[in-house]
Amino acid sequence: MHKMIALEDAAALIPDGASLLIGGFMGIGSPHRLIGELVRQGRRNLTVIANDTARPGVGIGRLIDARAVARLVASHIGTNPVTQQQVIAGELAAELCPQGTLAERIRAAGSGLGGVLTPTGLGTLVAAGKRTLDIDGTTWLLDLPIAADFALIAAHRADYRCNLDYAMTARNFNPMMAMAGRTVIAEAAEIVPVGVIPPDAVATPGALVDHLLRRDAGHGR
């Protein structure tokens, strides 16, 4: 298989200007090692698609602090004043998207679908410039799929075949993002032998994962 990759090498796959789907919700279930290494390597001009930017110094907030992000698609930036300052100053281009719509746009991209028809946002600012469809007397807003060059995924456990499971609310956007990144890089809190994650409990099949971060010094016990 040879999918295991060192942290530095994984981050080095990602060039300046790349688009990234990054899992996590307020930093819970975000790939913290990959984020830290992208900051350390000084990556610039990234497009980030994620639910939120957590807080300064936390999760995706570290990429914002480092001014590594030029474009952002997110549902909520209210918990990160640095993100808001950069948007208001015109340094960061942000598209705000309703959370349920964002999740479905990512799912659509990874599922071979052409778009999402939703009632959410009809008649509001987020409908500006978007098409609507009338189907049998009901009006829907058409939102388009979002794919990216890379998906950066945080799992609870990974096995030797890169099957992933998730824990509690750390699951959030990770499973959909693992379908919608052209290259999928995962990190896991634990790496376990095949079979420890039973087939019924695999949330992201290993076939979707291109690279899994190696254990590194200080990781685990």
Place this chain on the structure above:
Amino acid sequence: MDAKELIARRIARELPDGGLVNLGIGLPTLVSQYLPPGLDISFQTENGLIGVEPLPEEGAEDEYLSDAGGRFIGAVPGAASFDSCFSFALIRGGHLDVTVLGGLQVDEQGQLANWMIPGRMIPGMGGAMDLVTGARRVIVAMTHTARGEPKILRRCTLPLTSVRRVDLVVTDLAVLAPTARGLELRERAPGVSVEAIVAASAARLILPADIPEMRLAG
């Protein structure tokens, strides 16, 4: 009792036994503290859980379990976790009985604005647009005025969260029910006069003959 506690105690009486309920972050979260005893209510959090409970004890934080505000929570026996697509399928698909959300403005059409102040504050809508669009019942929890300025208006001046008419508005002064005819004043906060409520509102209010005082839970 402060304004927030009063609002939370009044809304606690609105939650249905056996219901699935989403409480927004901030003031709405307080509602769960004042539930009448004996009610069986499942609380959903949009980041992926049914069965929210407060963190049982300091030091018991699970690094994989938070509410939508990123605060560590607990999970009741029988809780269920899921991804964000499933979570919003619950919300948008009409499976959620009640959502309680904060508000910046509500108008005579019963429309809510609660996600941005152009040029000044751009927190984003998070899950609010989906919640207001899809929940079976939408309850707004907010103070009646902000720094002396009315938040109950003829027409919202801030960007709308949804064009849907919300179902109930509970403030520190009043309970208002948006109807097809306009905003109806249903209840007064203890000791507050109808005149004071009208004076604190910039919307025209429909005044029924009987406007009782609120009864509070807890």
